[in-house]
Amino acid sequence: MTICDPTLTPDDFDIGALREKYRRERDKRLRPEGQKQYIEPVGAFADCYESDPFMPVLPRDPISQEIDVVILGTGFCGMLTAIQLKEAGVTGFRSIDWAGDWGGCWYWNRYPGIQCDNDSYCYLPLLEETGYMPSKKFADGWEIQEHCRRIAKHYDLYPHAIFHTLITGLRWDEVLKRWRLTTNRGDDIRARFVVLAMGPLNKPKLPGVPGLEEFRGKLFHTARWDYAYTGGEWRNPVLEKLADKRVAIVGTGATAIQVVPFLGRYAKQVYVIQRTPSSVDERNNTRTDPQWVKTLTPGWQKQRQINFHHAAMERLAPGEPDLICDIWTEINRNMSATLAARGWPDLTPAKYLEMREVEDYRVMERLRRRVDGIIKDKGTAEALKPYYRFLCKRPCSNDDYYDTFNRPNVKLIDVSGTQGLERMTEKGFVHDGVEHEIDCLILASGYEMTSELRQRWGIEVIEGRKGLSIYDHWREGFETLHGMMTHGFPNLFFTGFTQSGVNATNSVTFVSQGRHIGYIVKEALARGARTVEPSEAAQADWVRIIRETGNDVSQIARECTPGYFNNEGEKKLRWFLGEPYGPGFYAFEDLMQTWRDRGDLDGLVLEGSEGPRQ
Numbered sequence: 001m002t003i004c005d006p007t008l009t010p011d012d013f014d015i016g017a018l019r020e021k022y023r024r025e026r027d028k029r030l031r032p033e034g035q036k037q038y039i040e041p042v043g044a045f046a047d048c049y050e051s052d053p054f055m056p057v058l059p060r061d062p063i064s065q066e067i068d069v070v071i072l073g074t075g076f077c078g079m080l081t082a083i084q085l086k087e088a089g090v091t092g093f094r095s096i097d098w099a100g101d102w103g104g105c106w107y108w109n110r111y112p113g114i115q116c117d118n119d120s121y122c123y124l125p126l127l128e129e130t131g132y133m134p135s136k137k138f139a140d141g142w143e144i145q146e147h148c149r150r151i152a153k154h155y156d157l158y159p160h161a162i163f164h165t166l167i168t169g170l171r172w173d174e175v176l177k178r179w180r181l182t183t184n185r186g187d188d189i190r191a192r193f194v195v196l197a198m199g200p201l202n203k204p205k206l207p208g209v210p211g212l213e214e215f216r217g218k219l220f221h222t223a224r225w226d227y228a229y230t231g232g233e234w235r236n237p238v239l240e241k242l243a244d245k246r247v248a249i250v251g252t253g254a255t256a257i258q259v260v261p262f263l264g265r266y267a268k269q270v271y272v273i274q275r276t277p278s279s280v281d282e283r284n285n286t287r288t289d290p291q292w293v294k295t296l297t298p299g300w301q302k303q304r305q306i307n308f309h310h311a312a313m314e315r316l317a318p319g320e321p322d323l324i325c326d327i328w329t330e331i332n333r334n335m336s337a338t339l340a341a342r343g344w345p346d347l348t349p350a351k352y353l354e355m356r357e358v359e360d361y362r363v364m365e366r367l368r369r370r371v372d373g374i375i376k377d378k379g380t381a382e383a384l385k386p387y388y389r390f391l392c393k394r395p396c397s398n399d400d401y402y403d404t405f406n407r408p409n410v411k412l413i414d415v416s417g418t419q420g421l422e423r424m425t426e427k428g429f430v431h432d433g434v435e436h437e438i439d440c441l442i443l444a445s446g447y448e449m450t451s452e453l454r455q456r457w458g459i460e461v462i463e464g465r466k467g468l469s470i471y472d473h474w475r476e477g478f479e480t481l482h483g484m485m486t487h488g489f490p491n492l493f494f495t496g497f498t499q500s501g502v503n504a505t506n507s508v509t510f511v512s513q514g515r516h517i518g519y520i521v522k523e524a525l526a527r528g529a530r531t532v533e534p535s536e537a538a539q540a541d542w543v544r545i546i547r548e549t550g551n552d553v554s555q556i557a558r559e560c561t562p563g564y565f566n567n568e569g570e571k572k573l574r575w576f577l578g579e580p581y582g583p584g585f586y587a588f589e590d591l592m593q594t595w596r597d598r599g600d601l602d603g604l605v606l607e608g609s610e611g612p613r614q
Contacts, residue, residue: 004325006337009362010369018361018387025387026561026569029276031419034562034570035451039208053224054110055100057164062186068092069521070181070191072167072459075104077495077510078197079148080125083155084514088522094189096162096181103148104199105447106141111225112237113258114141115285117397118505119324122308125507127301130154136287137326138397142235169461170194172490177530177607179491192530193521195493196457197510203448203458207250211424218440222255223447229440231266239266246437247271248413248429250421251444252278253563254394259444261400264410271436272405273413273421273429276393276561279367279386281327283399305505306586312504314584315352318344327395328504331359360390374402383414392560446564464489478579481534481542481603482592484513490531490607491524493517497578499546501588512589519596520604529606538603549582 031037051057069085071078074097082095099107116123120134124147127133132150135143152158169182173190181189204223206212212219220226227233231241239262247263248271249256257278263270304323311322311329318340322333335356339345347355368385375381384402386393404410413431415421422430428437448456454471462470465488473479473488480486483500484493495513503509524532534542553575562569565576581588595602 003321003323004333006334007330007363007366009334009359009366011362013361013365015358015361018365022387022389022559022561025416026559029416029419029561030569031562034568035455037208037420037568038205038445038448038451039212040206040455052098052100052164053226054107055164057100060185062188063162064188065094066178066190066192067094068191068525069094069193069195070179070189071095071195071197073097073104073197073199074099074102074161074163075106075197075199076125076148076507077199078104078195079151079157080507080510081195081197081495081514081517082157082160083126083151084511084518085521086155087515088518090518090521090525093160094162094191095157095160096165096167096183096189098164098166100163101145101149102152102157102161103145105223106145106148108223109141109225109255110227110234111141111222111255111259112230112232112239112262114255115139115258116141116144117254117394118328119304119308119326121301122305122324122505123507125511126151126154128298133288133293136285138283138285140235167459170459171461171463172465172492174465177490193491193493193524195495195517197495198457199496203456204443205445205448205451205455206443207420207445209250209421209424209429214426215424215428215441216426217428217438219443221443221445222259237262239263242267242440244268245439246428247440247442248273248436248438249442249444251446252276253444253446254278254396255446256444257396257398257401259442260410261398261404263442264404264407268409269438270407270410271413271429271438272410273415273431274383275415275420276388276563277384277386278393278396279327279364279390280401281367281370281395281397283397284326285399305503305508309504309508309585313502327397331356331363331390334359334363357389364388364390371402374406376406380405380412383412383416388561389556389559392556392565393563394565451564451567464492479539479543481539482516482595483578483581484516485520485532485534485604487534487536487539490533492533493520497576497580499542499579500581501585501592502577502580503585509585512585512592516592516596520601523599523601524606527606528608531607532601532604534603535605542603546579546581550579551582 069090071081071093074095078095079102085093101107115138117138120137120139124134130150132147166184167181168184171180173180176190178190178192179194181191204221218229230239232238245267246269247267249259249263250273252272252274257280260272307323310316311324311332316332316336322329371381371384405412425435428435453474468488470489478498480499483498495510501512520532554573557566557573557575560566567574
């Protein structure tokens with residue numbers, strides 16, 4: 001078992017001056033159009049999202065079927081929901097996805113260097129149940145997708161899957177008391193219950209660079225990596241076909257951090273186009289120690305996940321070690337050491353947050369000084385320094401990213417002052433009035449995370465009772481019971497970051513939500529209910545609880561440099577974690593278990609053949 005010491009973070013700086021520096025860096029990146037700076041895929045570029053470069057889309061006859069449950073999504077979220085339905089005894093379900101196999105974002109993302117950036121022993125679900133142990137702390141993408149397939153086989157999920165199918169519409173049929181699903185394959189599927197389990201990394205987004213459609217070179221998004229063009233393959237990304245190519249990559253987030261070292265190693269010329277730098281700590285991706293594995297006892301993964309959650313999102317208890325020991329847990333690990341040295345004083349929440357803010361500044365300053373210690377060109381080093389709070393942008397780690405900028409063939413193009421690329425041309429891009437000719441443009445621009453729901457989910461129509469659109473219903477914010485159902489949309493369940501508990505390990509959140517959904521579906525079927533939905537009163541009460549007990553992140557979100565974490569800095573604030581239950585994930589788990597144990601489905605209205613009852 002690895003237990004780590006607190007890190008040595010500097011304190012020889014002026015927090016007030018840094019706070020002002022953070023503000024200036026944010027302001028020069030704010031764009032009045034907010035999310036509208038990104039565009040929907042159009043033309044030939046849109047076609048690549050309606051094809052599958054990894055597996056042929058085989059013709060099939062349209063499906064006309066009535067089914068108990070349809071789950072939309074076959075990534076971790078959809079997979080774990082399906083398993084929880086099975087655990088509840090519900091087997092009449094289908095799982096639908098445009099991908100050609102299980103895995104979700106781990107099916108589509110096959111770019112060079114792809115790994116998870118959370119501890120694999122926490123992040124990969126069902127390790128003990130499947131008897132699998134990741135090969136290293138941060139597993140490669142292909143290994144994670146293999147584990148998804150392993151889980152699907154272990155739980156016999158393949159017979160339930162409908163792959164290579166896009167949902168085009170989801171409408172409630174009041175006569176049938178079912179959801180009618182239409183697809184791009186001509187299907188008519190009538191489901192009693194539907195679970196939206198597309199996950200938070202469902203739909204790639206594209207930067208609205210002027211003239212993007214004029215570019216005549218190669219263009220692709222990292223979520224559809226083209227190894228036929230670059231050379232190499234998923235498990236062996238030797239990009240030898242780039243030896244005579246000039247390549248530009250747009251974005252310096254978690255994806256680009258992993259891709260750039262490979263581009264620098266193989267391409268003739270690389271331009272890294274950056275609006276906001278990421279914080280990048282050392283990776284230290286150790287291989288799994290077989291001797292450590294022998295020491296593990298049943299239940300070890302759950303205990304590790306609890307420890308990670310404490311260290312990353314809440315606080316470590318007195319005497320609780322940090323078992324994870326990486327960038328995600330550094331601040332709380334250091335906080336624990338400071339509090340222990342002071343005899344664990346009884347701090348008010350405000351005082352604790354004040355101390356944590358100081359440690360946040362210290363850790364970020366350590367990361368900035370790491371840049372100076374690696375990059376030779378001082379101008380490039382300064383441009384790569386992150387000036388914002390720790391969770392304003394996804395923390396990254398990589399042992400090769402900064403060194404890549406010391407290569408003569410790699411040039412950083414910092415567009416923070418112009419808020420993005422000036423424009424594209426047929427031959428390349430223009431920055432500061434100078435055209436740079438390139439052969440290939442790679443978009444590492446991420447996914448729709450906090451944009452409008454219609455963009456995020458990619459389903460044009462979702463209509464509940466009386467034709468009410470979910471996009472209109474939630475236009476001013478979420479309105480749910482327990483984050484998983486909403487009034488006016490019977491038999492429809494939501495997963496992800498809404499108004500429920502959020503764990504530091506996404507897969508733990510998805511298991512929790514799937515368990516609750518499985519219970520409600522099982523009970524509704526057992527009680528002969530045709531519909532189940534929250535009462536307006538119960539929903540209003542839950543929204544009140546969420547708002548009253550939630551941790552107010554509005555101030556830090558508005559202080560952050562714009563990005564997907566804070567809805568690109570728009571006035572209409574959306575935090576990437578939604579509106580989580582304030583007392584914490586495990587408090588939410590206890591609340592939901594108590595609710596289920598009572599067995600009265602409090603707050604839900606069930607309608608059977610005899611009419612509605614609560």
